[in-house]
Amino acid sequence: MVRKNWWKEQVIYQIYPRSFYDSNGDGIGDLNGINLKLDYLKFLGIDIIWLSPHFDSPNDDNGYDVRNYKMVMEEFGTMKDFDNLLCEIHKRKMKLVIDLVVNHTSDEHSWFVESKSSSNNKFRDYYIWKKGTNNNPPNNYTSFFGGSAWEKDSKTNEYYLHYFSKKQPDLNWENQNVRNDVYDIMKFWLDKGVDGFRMDVIPFISKHRNFENLTSTELKNPEITYASGPRLHEFLKEMNKKVLSKYDMVSIGEAFGIGQDSMLKMTDEREKELDLVFIFDIIRIGRDNWIQNHWSLKKIKKLFSDQSKIDKYHWPTVFLNNHDNPRSVSKYGNDKEFRVKSAKLLAMLILTQKGTPVLFQGEEIGMTNYEFKSLDQFDDLEVLGNLQKALDSGISKDEYLNHLNCSSRDHSRTTMQWNNTNQGGFSTTDNWFISNKNFNEINVENDLNNSNSILHFYRNLINYRKESHDLIYASYKDVDPDHKNVFIYKRKGKKYTYLIILNMSNDSFKYKFENLKQYSLEFSNKNSNIEIDNDEINLLPWDAFIFVK
Template sequence: MKKEWWKEAVVYQIYPRSFKDSDGDGIGDIPGIISKLDYLEALGIDVVWLSPHFDSPNADNGYDIRDYRKVMKEFGTIEDFDTLLNGLHERGIKLIIDLVINHSSDEHKWFQESMASKESPYRDYYIWKPGKEGNPPNNWTSFFGGSAWEKAGPDGEYYLHYFAKKQPDLNWENPKLRAEVYDLMRFWLDKGVDGFRMDVIALISKPTDFKDMDVEGLKHPEYTYAYGPRLNEFLKEMNKEVLSNYDVMTVGEAYGGNAEKTLEITDERNNEIDLAFWFDAVRVGRDNFKQNDWTLPEFKKLVKTQSDVSYHNWPTFFLSNHDNPRAVSKFGDDTPEYRIPSAKLLAMLLLTQRGTAFLYQGDEIGMTNYPFTSFDQFDDVEIKGNYDKIIANGESPESYLEDLNKMARDHARTPMQWSDQKQAGFTSGNTTWLGINPNFKAINVEHNLSDSNSIFHFYRKILDIRKNNDNLIYGDYNDIAINHPEIFAYTRTGKNKTYLVVLNMSRSTVDFKINKQYKGYNLVISNLTEELQTIDSQTIKLQPWEARLYVSN
């Protein structure tokens, strides 16, 4: 297997609005991130993924870009960005940025020109269609609620928007549009960024004819919209024109396709993109806007599927991001008794899987879901846009709020909890753009740094074990108890060592029977004890939420 720096990396995602505010306006910014570079270095991550920092009217928190070459005013200046990039590189940390090229803002000059006239040279930068008998061209719906079509401009035609109406979709069929995209990619790569996380990249290829494309019962539009007929062609062209000329990493948000399609765009022989996020595991139990119960065997089988990719692919692994709830609240146990051990267990799970690991800000201190009590506490455009549809489908406001308290995106977007002081040390101002979790006095960075047994320091230890450890990074993955209802146990077998990971993902004390071949394995690290142990029997007694990492002799 070919070794690559991005295969060995641990990526830390920063949501800039929520990381650190430097000027007291209640909105995180780039100077705030710069002030915490030593913290990132101390943690031991290799790459920072910066969520959108571009100029934007913020209809979708920066995923609606008005100018791809400018920095959002609330976040700072292009000079601040350069300082951030240089500061990370000085500390041996790479930087990847979001590439949002399925859509732009409706305030982008391209769209303003496109909307003005059918004769505009920018008209075909977007997808315009005439209506059908006074209605939109078809019945497609937006991910954020309502029709995916909006009437605009003097000609009375409709433009396509898979997301908010302020996020018109770009027309990738137009070679001039593609050339513009490739040019803006070069702009940032020539600055020195180390790659891109590609937002909803599987959606950029659209059907070429929207006539008579009504879909009955469009409950999961992603499976209709994703992986269009020219996706592979577009990605190959992007690679040839831009990416192949730089030593960078690319990771695509590939939501909406099956495993076969995802593997195709990341197959190294195809020269498209390096990595893709698989969402089946992180969304286990999710049905659109509902979070249903799930079992550990279900989750393990999904993890195994994405770990068992071919020699020519490389997987990713993550437990949370800006679009999913907090890891410890979904996969761990966020009660006071078990939050710390379960958050440490998730650290071991994340950093011993096969694939490039992605860690989300705040998970390294065990931040939890926010206790929302009313709809006006949410900021997310998706929640607001889908409210009427959810209620019309028979859901009560109370049950919808209950679901949101399990799976809302805003859980991950609440401000970073730096200390137990005013506004959790996030800002010197009196307000924040989104509410701060009231548990910040108990859960914050300051307390974690001062406690050698904290979640933060456990992450550091696991990161140190993983770093430059080819057996743990490139070794084969084998689940040894895939049907066990409480234990997640697997091996990572490399050229000269085998690691055994045993995780008790329950509140029960469990006697776990293992094969005699693991007798004599030595304990490397545990989240509950520092006592060095050797496996001397075929039964391991595990306390609730206990995690152990063993290594062969």
């Protein structure tokens, strides 16, 4: 019997605050801007808000470089604004999950300032320092943002490790003092009343202490090595014992790089580590660094089946979009001719799979990728950081740009489209980043005023899921795993059996399902009647149905 939990039954909505809503006219989204939109999120049916980093930061990586964990980023507001936001969220019987970024800090954090000041400083061992070899870095580890993962400090003539930007030095979790300080930070926010953490790149906290060079194969996907440190599960168990277990909260690990075995151990209720993890096999299907290759529906169906083949001690997450990946309707749907219909289909997919659904701002109105014209339009430091690597691989700048127009993180960081006024109603002044030019057509106000919109489809489905615990905890079976266009699966609950039929293609055809007439139609993204003849259903492009018996 699966143990029931509030975080299994509710829907998470990720807010990237810088791009959500600007309340004070400085072009940057802020905490008060989120506060002003809480009634909208409540109307949509959202239960849990996941807030991307709001901590004090110099913003080398948009807040994922934390300077002070107990202060609010000045651009976003004050601690009083945060406390007020948390209070208003709880008044609406919603919950708040915040980002926890503790694999690394900013190089402007006081710990690192002290650490690099002297090799004898008491904070030296808060980070990972190594001597080089023949004036070269300690090993060939690479940064995700391009170049070496080691940066030389001229004062002490040693290198510090940074898996990301050189302004994001990695913490040394072998040091118990580091871990204790992290636990103190966690308690600070939990005691304020936050309802959980999404833990950024949490598998990277345990390092292989021999720091051997990566092989040529390992260099292609260094995250696999970085996420396989020997003490990861030991650290998470300690964190759970000292902090997580003492609060009614949800813990979510961003599990970039981990394998199936590690993921299962990390989220096994008996192991007492984390509640949920975000696995990237589905959201990054076809990805090879900045290149988006072709992907098949058959492969996606297998990935969904794999994550649903779990016992009663595990629970998956379901998501197709976040701040680090392009817009879902542009990758998995058809964002041109069938944007509305395919966005509704993706809504049905996310909200009827087994697991906790996680939405990203703008997904509920079918926001699309932006068409970048030049590399200097990008804000993401990963783009320029990998430019030389891309050119060295033999492609031109134009080819690199073409790839980025399919794969870049910046597609999901364009500002939220609220209405058809200047720059989509995000701000009254120039935005910190690009607004998609299609905001006249694609915006919240338009969708609110159209009962047949993507937004209302999401709202209706979210409410349907909330009222259907039978669906939430139902078993999962892919009925036709080899079909190239149709994703059809059964969710079998105690009272009802749910049959979901999704035509994930631009093609029309007839599909036969035995005893289809035994089911009644509950939901559809069609505006016209459904044609069923002798258990054969006529499927038009991007048709989506929920049948129940």
